[in-house]
Amino acid sequence: MPELPEVETVRRTLLPHLSNKRIIDTTVNNAQVISTLDILNFTDAVRSQTVADFIRRGKYLQLVFASGDTLTLHLRMTGCLTVEPHDTPCAKHTHVVFVLDDGFDLRYRDTRRFGRFWFTRKTEPNPSGINELGIEPFDVALNTRRLKERCEKSKRSVKQILLDQSAIAGIGNIYSDEICFSAHILPERAAYSLSDSEIKALAETIAERLKYFIEKNEISFEDYVDGKGEEYRNAPFLQVYGKAGKPCPACGTSLSHTVINGRSSCFCAHCQK
Numbered sequence: 001m002p003e004l005p006e007v008e009t010v011r012r013t014l015l016p017h018l019s020n021k022r023i024i025d026t027t028v029n030n031a032q033v034i035s036t037l038d039i040l041n042f043t044d045a046v047r048s049q050t051v052a053d054f055i056r057r058g059k060y061l062q063l064v065f066a067s068g069d070t071l072t073l074h075l076r077m078t079g080c081l082t083v084e085p086h087d088t089p090c091a092k093h094t095h096v097v098f099v100l101d102d103g104f105d106l107r108y109r110d111t112r113r114f115g116r117f118w119f120t121r122k123t124e125p126n127p128s129g130i131n132e133l134g135i136e137p138f139d140v141a142l143n144t145r146r147l148k149e150r151c152e153k154s155k156r157s158v159k160q161i162l163l164d165q166s167a168i169a170g171i172g173n174i175y176s177d178e179i180c181f182s183a184h185i186l187p188e189r190a191a192y193s194l195s196d197s198e199i200k201a202l203a204e205t206i207a208e209r210l211k212y213f214i215e216k217n218e219i220s221f222e223d224y225v226d227g228k229g230e231e232y233r234n235a236p237f238l239q240v241y242g243k244a245g246k247p248c249p250a251c252g253t254s255l256s257h258t259v260i261n262g263r264s265s266c267f268c269a270h271c272q273k
Contacts, residue, residue: 004170058169
């Protein structure tokens with residue numbers, strides 16, 4: 001599932017190719033991925049809209065139109081966006097095609113069809129859940145004090161705190177493991193058991209790790225299109241996620257695996273306390 005670094009990569013890569021472009025037509029091949037409107041009303045709503053900005057909030061993406069209306073998207077597990085020449089054949093599982101005024105299309109492809117679009121008029125509340133998200137990981141307000149307020153009375157695990165989108169937006173299973181490893185904290189530890197120094201380390205590590213993986217994931221537009229919007233470059237830089245049984249990159253101890261609240265987790269029992 002794309003998490004914050006991957007979603008931010010999509011935003012940065014496609015923004016220059018969407019800014020100030022006008023949608024002149026739209027084709028919806030699968031109504032399942034459109035929320036709140038039927039196909040006809042959806043295509044009518046986005047037709048002639050001009051893209052003023054393309055932003056990210058947590059794991060959500062938003063096309064902000066010059067009209068003030070917005071189109072919100074959550075990629076979920078297998079959704080991906082590409083900008084391709086209009087005369088290029090659409091790949092399998094392409095569910096929505098936005099025809100732009102420069103001869104290119106913005107295309108949404110999703111093998112498992114879990115992703116969703118929400119069109120919202122500027123005068124309407126956004127039903128996507130984007131407005132219920134917690135603080136952004138890079139917000140300076142995500143400091144030791146704020147994180148301590150979340151942790152000090154919670155019996156939930158540290159990993160559950162990190163995955164709670166109403167607390168911190170954008171962290172998923174992959175980067176919660178990576179953050180815990182870098183902060184030397186076991187993901188299954190009860191949040192209330194963290195010391196002030198550990199909470200400080202966790203707060204600093206959240207932003208540092210996510211920035212690191214965004215930088216490592218940087219990709220050219222051409223390579224992004226060649227990879228059909230599905231290839232990210234973070235895998236070689238992951239320290240623990242998905243590496244149970246392999247040597248810890250810090251101490252050489254065999255990495256362990258556990259399940260926390262239904263989510264698979266990898267960690268080093270020697271480095272993480």
